[in-house]
Amino acid sequence: MLENYEDIVLLGLVIVGVLIAVFWLSMVMWAYRDMRARSRDPLAQMLVAVMVALLNIPGLVIYVMLRPRETLSEAYERTLEEEALLQEIEEKPTCPSCGQRAQHDWQACPHCHARLKKSCVECSYLLELAWNICPRCTTSQVSYTSDGTIATTSRHVKPAEPPPIDAKWVAS
Ligand SMILES: [Zn+2]
Ligand SMILES: [Zn+2]
Numbered sequence: 001m002l003e004n005y006e007d008i009v010l011l012g013l014v015i016v017g018v019l020i021a022v023f024w025l026s027m028v029m030w031a032y033r034d035m036r037a038r039s040r041d042p043l044a045q046m047l048v049a050v051m052v053a054l055l056n057i058p059g060l061v062i063y064v065m066l067r068p069r070e071t072l073s074e075a076y077e078r079t080l081e082e083e084a085l086l087q088e089i090e091e092k093p094t095c096p097s098c099g100q101r102a103q104h105d106w107q108a109c110p111h112c113h114a115r116l117k118k119s120c121v122e123c124s125y126l127l128e129l130a131w132n133i134c135p136r137c138t139t140s141q142v143s144y145t146s147d148g149t150i151a152t153t154s155r156h157v158k159p160a161e162p163p164p165i166d167a168k169w170v171a172s
Pocket of ligand 1: 096110166
């Protein structure tokens with residue numbers, strides 16, 4: 001009877017031991033994986049795993065307190081967001097004459113009446129003042145400098161010559 005009781009205690013101890021070992025191992029694994037998501041430095045990843053393995057729960061608490069705030073993907077996403085925001089600010093056009101905010105489709109500045117864009121004489125597509133050809137319909141345009149004076153006069157643009165045909169291609 002006593003022998004049976006000892007067996008049960010032993011079994012209980014083994015189960016508790018296995019549970020503690022699994023818990024310890026998953027703690028180390030979790031800390032290692034978490035650090036890997038936050039740092040590319042393999043030495044830092046190893047150090048975190050070793051610290052949690054040696055100090056157990058206090059080690060884990062210390063790690064959670066000291067770990068890098070952002071994961072690598074969070075940091076990457078933040079960089080993307082910042083870049084997009086910066087681009088948005090840079091792309092906002094301003095009036096070259098008075099510096100006020102303008103819109104992409106404004107032909108004149110409503111604050112100082114400076115000319116900002118012109119429309120194509122043929123298809124009304126909005127063009128930069130300096131352009132002397134419409135990129136959409138290839139009609140040549142009068143180009144202005146920023147102060148509104150004519151920079152170049154309109155001239156006809158010849159269509160591009162077709163490339164010369166190679167004789168040996170014609171022969172065969
Ligand atoms: Zn203006
Ligand atoms: Zn046009």
